Amino acid sequence: xxxxxxxxxxxxxxxxxxxxxxxxxxxxxxxxxxxxxxxxxxxxxxxxxxxxxxxxxxxxxxxxxxxxxxxxxxxxxxxxxxxxxxxxxxxxxxxxxxxxxxxxxxxxxxxxxxxxxxxxxxxxxxxxxxxxxxxxxxxxxxxxxxxxxxxxxxxxxxxxxxxxxxxxxxxxxxxxxxxxxxxxxxxxxxxxxxxxxxxxxxxxxxxxxxxxxxxxxx
Amino acid sequence: xxxxxxxxxxxxxxxxxxxxxxxxxxxxxxxxxxxxxxxxxxxxxxxxxxxxxxxxxxxxxxxxxxxxxxxxxxxxxxxxxxxxxxxxxxxxxxxxxxxxxxxxxxxxxxxxxxxxxxxxxxxxxxxxxxxxxxxxxxxxxxxxxxxxxxxxxxxxxxxxxxxxxxxxxxxxxxxxxxxxxxxxxxxxxxxxxxxxxxxxxxxxxxxxxxxxxxxxxxxxxxxxxxxxxxxxxxxxxxxxxxxxxxxxxxxxxxxxxxxxxxxxxxxxxxxxxxxxxxxxxxxxxxxxxxxxxxxxxxxxxxxxxxxxxxxxxxxxxxxxxxxxxxxxxxxxxxxxxxxxxxxxxxxxxxxxxxxxxxxxxxxxxxxxxxxxx
Numbered sequence: 001x002x003x004x005x006x007x008x009x010x011x012x013x014x015x016x017x018x019x020x021x022x023x024x025x026x027x028x029x030x031x032x033x034x035x036x037x038x039x040x041x042x043x044x045x046x047x048x049x050x051x052x053x054x055x056x057x058x059x060x061x062x063x064x065x066x067x068x069x070x071x072x073x074x075x076x077x078x079x080x081x082x083x084x085x086x087x088x089x090x091x092x093x094x095x096x097x098x099x100x101x102x103x104x105x106x107x108x109x110x111x112x113x114x115x116x117x118x119x120x121x122x123x124x125x126x127x128x129x130x131x132x133x134x135x136x137x138x139x140x141x142x143x144x145x146x147x148x149x150x151x152x153x154x155x156x157x158x159x160x161x162x163x164x165x166x167x168x169x170x171x172x173x174x175x176x177x178x179x180x181x182x183x184x185x186x187x188x189x190x191x192x193x194x195x196x197x198x199x200x201x202x203x204x205x206x207x208x209x210x211x212x213x214x215x216x217x218x
Numbered sequence: 219x220x221x222x223x224x225x226x227x228x229x230x231x232x233x234x235x236x237x238x239x240x241x242x243x244x245x246x247x248x249x250x251x252x253x254x255x256x257x258x259x260x261x262x263x264x265x266x267x268x269x270x271x272x273x274x275x276x277x278x279x280x281x282x283x284x285x286x287x288x289x290x291x292x293x294x295x296x297x298x299x300x301x302x303x304x305x306x307x308x309x310x311x312x313x314x315x316x317x318x319x320x321x322x323x324x325x326x327x328x329x330x331x332x333x334x335x336x337x338x339x340x341x342x343x344x345x346x347x348x349x350x351x352x353x354x355x356x357x358x359x360x361x362x363x364x365x366x367x368x369x370x371x372x373x374x375x376x377x378x379x380x381x382x383x384x385x386x387x388x389x390x391x392x393x394x395x396x397x398x399x400x401x402x403x404x405x406x407x408x409x410x411x412x413x414x415x416x417x418x419x420x421x422x423x424x425x426x427x428x429x430x431x432x433x434x435x436x437x438x439x440x441x442x443x444x445x446x447x448x449x450x451x452x453x454x455x456x457x458x459x460x461x462x463x464x465x466x467x468x469x470x471x472x473x474x475x476x477x478x479x480x481x482x483x484x485x486x487x488x489x490x491x492x493x494x495x496x497x498x499x500x501x502x503x504x505x506x507x508x509x510x511x512x513x514x515x516x517x518x519x520x521x522x523x524x525x526x527x528x529x530x531x532x533x534x535x536x537x538x539x540x541x542x543x544x545x546x547x548x549x550x551x552x553x554x555x556x557x558x559x560x561x562x563x564x565x566x567x568x569x570x571x572x573x574x575x576x577x578x579x580x581x582x583x584x585x586x587x588x589x590x591x
Contacts, residue, residue: 048282052275060266074266078274082281145261168258173239174230189226193251196229200250203257 033098041088048088052081055099058170059106065153065165066110068117076109083109100180107162152202160195163188224251468522471508474529477501481521484509488521497527497536505529508559528559535560 033054039047059080064073083105091101153161162181166172174185174192181188224232229251236245236252237259244260247253266274476483477498481490489509491498501507511524528535535544535558544554550567554560 043282045279045282048278049275052278056271056274057263057265061264064264070264074270074274077266078277081274081278085278085282143262146264149258149261164258167233167239168237168255169261169263171237171239171241171259174234176239186226189230192233193224193226193229196251196254199258200254203250203254 034093037088037091037093037098040085041091048085051084051098055102056081058099059102061169062103062106062162062165063110065150065169066158066161067113072113076106076113079109080106096179097176100176103162103166103180104182107158111158152199155202156195156198159191160198163191164195164199167192224249467510467525468513469508469510470522472506474501474503474505474507477503481524482507482509482527488519489527490514490521490523491527495527495536496542497529501529 036047036050040051056077060073060077063076063080064070067073067076080102084102087101087105153164156164159181163177166177166180167174172180174188178185178188183191232249232252233255236247237243237255244256247256470484470487470489472484474482474484475486479498480493481488482498482501483489484507489511506529508526508528509522509524510526511522514521514523526537535542535554537543544552544558544560546552546554546560546563550563552563553567554563
């Protein structure tokens, strides 16, 4: 038995899940999304697993950048897919991408998480995020960069977080982000412009740019 | 170029060139805003570890196993617009309200059907109680506009019966016990359907030494109309049959509500008297009278033909031959017969209630009033 703080999972169940995931990848074509969703709506466990496999990482990343730690991100990711399971019988394809629905569920989970937390971190980001002149690739550790970005994202509103994460982490187009947020592309571009300006300021990139334009060496 | 040199659209175009959607390629960033976006895009992407992924999947699988199976499509109810749902709910509410009202009406009807002896029919002397029970007719359908009102014209006294008859507008049918007639409305007609008759043998004498053998559950089915004058004028005692044959003796006590040329009304019940009876000359509206008589079914109306009438306040006792048996002369040297109520005389001269009186406080009250007069 594998014990976790809130769940005791039989090992044979884990094994079953792993096996089913491999089988699903072979059985269900990855781009036959609508058929997979329909099967999942009828309680097909393999279809549910295929949907999970397809979107789990994206949802996890989206949540991870918006919560305080990886454990909470994992729990919320599980909640998102459980909600997906509960909502699947009533889900209808309306033209919007299926993942838009999942991201909206995830956003709602994060909002609920923030409400439960009752606080947002107010740390001085200037100390954490000030650019020391080195490129990200040269950062000491990837984990530190991820942590720095996560802390930076938490200074933004939910919409701004969603735009930054989906546009530059998930590399979604303006149209896709607009669909997920339920907004127009123009609105998404405005949010993106405002958020990047603030983020550049947090990163100290504007100061560095002014330094560069004046011909001064750093 | 700084942040303020970009518009949202120009920045979006620049970002599309540097960080194309759906690809992982990263172009050369040349301004702070694009550099900020590039920093995000170039950051390592956090991923779920296989163990974490398995844990999440296990949670999802467990939730799936306990979740209710999805309803088949053909059983799903179509989505109904909210206004239609609200309208349907209002209709259901109205229907439920109407059904509830029907139940109430039915309950009222059933209550009317419950025979209850009138409180004013009391035993006299040693007689057993002869309750006057009135069963409602089957056609008893109260009108929604049937608002009980006191029969004021009838209670005004002599000569008002005809006027009351003129105001009689038939809107509903109803039968009740005489006890409710005082608060009844004259705008009603009756569908009398006498169905059960209490049988009793009575030997009415002024001495009240009768031997009534009233059955334990006497029922006299009678319907009445509040258009008393019409009833009185329509009744022809010769052409009417006594119900049942030969007689049904009814004893009725109560205040006289109206006095006509050939009868009086007590609790809405018509009591026919001989038009030449001297009691009609001495009786006043409001007097407390005791009537012993026979029920008569005539023209679908049951009336009472009086045999003995005792008016307590008048302190005059008449016999069945209309002779004056006793009169209170104001002194105590003229005692009334033992069977006569004579409340005033007894209160004044004996300080008590008359013999054989049931002791009903109302009777005593009237006796007191008569005595005071």
